[in-house]
Amino acid sequence: MAQTLKIKRGNNANLPSLTLEAGEPAFVLDTGKLYVGNGTNKVLINPDIPSNSQTTDKLKTARTIALRGDVIGSVLFDGSSDVTITTTEKASGVTPGTYCKVTVDTKGNVIAEEKLISSDIPSLTLAKISDAGTAASKNVGTSSGNVPILDSNGKLETNILPALAITDTFPVDNETEMLALTAQKGDVAVRKDLNKSFILKLEPPTVLTNWQELLTPTDTVLSVAGKIGIVTLTSSDVGLGNVTNESKATMFTNPTFTGIPVAPTPSAETNTTQIATAAFVNSVVANKTSVSGNAGTATKLETDRTIAIAGDVVGSASFDGSSDISITATISNMDGGTF
Structure with missing residues (x-):
């Protein structure tokens, strides 16, 4: 036959007067609380959880989150927002600077510095040095291919100099x-x-x-106008002291001739603007054909001539060329009548 297990139950208002034996349970209907007796008192099995214990957005007391070791830093955190911790690498104690030789720990931190010493530098062959120059590959000495050295005065030894001839x-x-x-x-x-x-x-x-x-050069010119060396001549040096520099464009404009200037004599038939010389004029006069006697130079006609006016106006005068004349003109008489 099935058995039914029943426990005490009731509302929270009756809880203070409730007495439970050790191990006896009781359920409060209106609050959903479960109690178990321990022989002297009632023990609440499912107490209320505080409202901010699991789902709160902010801690009641902010906490400091810190880093330590090789990297340090800290930030105050209360859960209300994300935070970032600004970190600082722990100082190694080495003075800042540039060093050729350093010591690092297993984490790559510089923990010591030193200067290079001769034992730190490996021996290098000349073939591994690119800028040593060509003299670096030569031995010191006075043999062929050697590089001579200077004495205490900074000069070459006389025994390696060739014989020198000093000319006086x-x-x-x-x-x-x-x-x-x-x-x-x-x-x-x-x-x-x-x-x-x-x-x-x-x-x-x-x-x-x-x-x-x-031997000297075969050129026999030893001086110019009495000058030697670098010679610069002037017009006076060559007897042309009165000669001046003239432009071809202006030297023949309105020239004034003095003395007896000479020009080419044109041919007899020339009829241009060429200058006529005295010889040309005399030739033309000597070969004239249109005049005779002294016509070329006469001031008076050998025979007087009468110059007459005929027609409606008449008149005349005798003319020999020695002076101007006037002709007295007379209009011819007309037949009278009434008009």
């Missing part, structure tokens, strides 16, 4: 002085008596044949 020049008045010179091979003697120079090709200088004449 000696002005002398004549051959005797030239042969008496204390000269060396390559020295030059300038002979004032010959205006020539000689070079000593062999020693001693006392032998004339040891002197070789230095």
